[in-house]
Amino acid sequence: xxxxxxxxxxxxxxxxxRFVVRGITPAFANGIRRAMIADVPTxxxxxxxxVENSSVMFDEQISLRLGLVPLTTPVDEFEIGDEVxxxxxxxxxxxxxxxxxxxxxxxxxxxxxxxxxxxxKDDQRLEAEADAVLDRGREHAKHQxxxxxxYRHLQRVEVVGDKEEFAKEEPEILRGVIEDDGELxxxxxxxxxxxxxxxxxxxxxxxxxxxxxxxxxxxxxxxVDELVTAAIDSLHGRATELxxxxxx
Amino acid sequence: xxxxxxxxxxxxxxxxxxxxxxxxxxHRVLLKERSRxxxxxxxx
Numbered sequence: 001x002x003x004x005x006x007x008x009x010x011x012x013x014x015x016x017x018r019f020v021v022r023g024i025t026p027a028f029a030n031g032i033r034r035a036m037i038a039d040v041p042t043x044x045x046x047x048x049x050x051v052e053n054s055s056v057m058f059d060e061q062i063s064l065r066l067g068l069v070p071l072t073t074p075v076d077e078f079e080i081g082d083e084v085x086x087x088x089x090x091x092x093x094x095x096x097x098x099x100x101x102x103x104x105x106x107x108x109x110x111x112x113x114x115x116x117x118x119x120x121k122d123d124q125r126l127e128a129e130a131d132a133v134l135d136r137g138r139e140h141a142k143h144q145x146x147x148x149x150x151y152r153h154l155q156r157v158e159v160v161g162d163k164e165e166f167a168k169e170e171p172e173i174l175r176g177v178i179e180d181d182g183e184l185x186x187x188x189x190x191x192x193x194x195x196x197x198x199x200x201x202x203x204x205x206x207x208x209x210x211x212x213x214x215x216x217x218x219x220x221x222x223x224v225d226e227l228v229t230a231a232i233d234s235l236h237g238r239a240t241e242l243x244x245x246x247x248x
Numbered sequence: 249x250x251x252x253x254x255x256x257x258x259x260x261x262x263x264x265x266x267x268x269x270x271x272x273x274x275h276r277v278l279l280k281e282r283s284r285x286x287x288x289x290x291x292x
Contacts, residue, residue, distance in 0.1 A: 050287045059289050067291035129286075142291070 010177055010184050015217060017224040020154055020177065020184060022211045029151050029212045035231035036146035038138040041080055042221040043071040043108050045142075046133040054124045055092075062118060066130055067142045069098045070111040070219040073134065075226045077107060082134045084108040089127045092120030101130075108132060111220025146227050148217040152176050153207035154184075157194065161202045171195055174205060177213040251278040 005023035012019070021029070048063040055062070066088075085104045090096040099113030118126060137144035155178050172194040178185050190197040194205075218227050251260045253270035254277040260270050262278075269276055 044291075046291055048289045048291060050289060054282075059287055063289040063291045140292075 008184060010186055010213070012224070014223050015220060016215075018177065018186070018213060018215050020211060020213050022154075024210060024212065026210075026212075029214075031235055032214070032228075032231055033149055033151055035235045036149045036216065036227055037144055039136055039234040040145045040222075040227055040230045041134050041136045042073045042143050042145040042219070043078075043084060043132045043134050044140070045069065045071075045086065045130040046083075046135075048128050048130045051127040051129065052125050053128070055118050055120055055126055056124075057118055062126065062128070063130075065117050066101075066128070069101070069115050069117075070221050071108050071132055072111050073145070073221040074107045075222055075230050078134050080134050080136070084132045085129065086132055087127075087129045088117070090120060090125070092124040093122050095119045096126050145218055145221045146216060146231070147219050148215070151212045151214045154179055154211035154213050156180075156206050156208050157198070158204045158206065159198060159201045160204050163200050163202050169195070172203070178205075179208060179211075250281055252281050253277075254279050 005021060008020045008022075010018040010020065045063070045066045048059070048066055050059040050062070053059050053062060071084075071086075086101050086108075088096060088101050090100050096117040096119075097113060098110040098115035098117065100117075101110050103109045120126060135143045137146075153176075155174070155176060157174075157178050157180065173192050174187050174194055175192050176187055178187060185197075194203055214228075216224050216228060218224055222230075251262060252258070253260050253273060253275050255275040256270065256273040258270070258272050259281075260272075260278055262268065268278060270278065
């Protein structure tokens with residue numbers, strides 16, 4: 001593996017980003033991807049104490065739904081196993097949303113306010129108290145901070161000549177990011193169809209070795225920046241641990 | 249064990265000898281109410 005590598009953003013938002021990393025091996029790229037999915041801890045509801053549930057759903061189903069609500073998780077503020085208590089109390093006719101959840105610690109609260117939990121009719125009520133626990137995605141999918149995390153090769157499009165005059169006009173679909181004269185172009189800009197960008201040209205597509213386009217989306221527990229940095233930190237931590245263990 | 253009569257909606261306590269019957273209105277359909285204790289559920 002090379003010592004230097006560079007990172008370049010294609011798009012960058014709070015919860016979603018696309019960036020190119022050059023100079024890393026496929027194994028390392030996959031290591032980062034896996035760390036983002038399984039090794040960055042987030043808070044999730046783990047036990048629910050149901051005080052009243054006169055809704056149409058079983059306590060267990062409601063608990064499961066509460067467990068899947070993404071909770072904001074400040075990085076480095078908590079340790080694995082830490083607990084935060086949440087509560088919810090909604091009476092019908094009304095819909096209980098994640099925004100109705102009241103938290104005991106303002107650092108940990110629902111990432112979105114509009115996740116429906118259950119619709120309550122007249123005389124129905126949901127009152128519950130829940131403990132959220134900090135844990136990793138490898139323990140349970142509800143603790144995954146990174147969702148829709150993946151990577152693919154950065155590709156280079158080479159014009160090899162002109163198309164024959166009466167050649168069939170067939171679309172050449174390519175999805176991802178291409179490099180053109182050192183400039184990164186997302187294929188969505190030309191509707192994922194190379195014939196839009198290179199009309200009448202014969203083109204060849206090549207993978208650029210050791211350059212990967214990551215697409216990262218978080219569930220709202222933290223920003224993409226925090227997720228990627230935390231994943232790298234966990235990878236680095238484990239590598240250091242292994243190094244020390246091997247040296248004896 | 250507490251039940252609720254489905255006709256007169258009153259709380260009914262059953263004893264060993266009375267059989268399944270509401271002592272107030274004689275209705276034989278009784279509904280079991282949810283217990284008032286807090287139930288703890290794990291999220292799996």
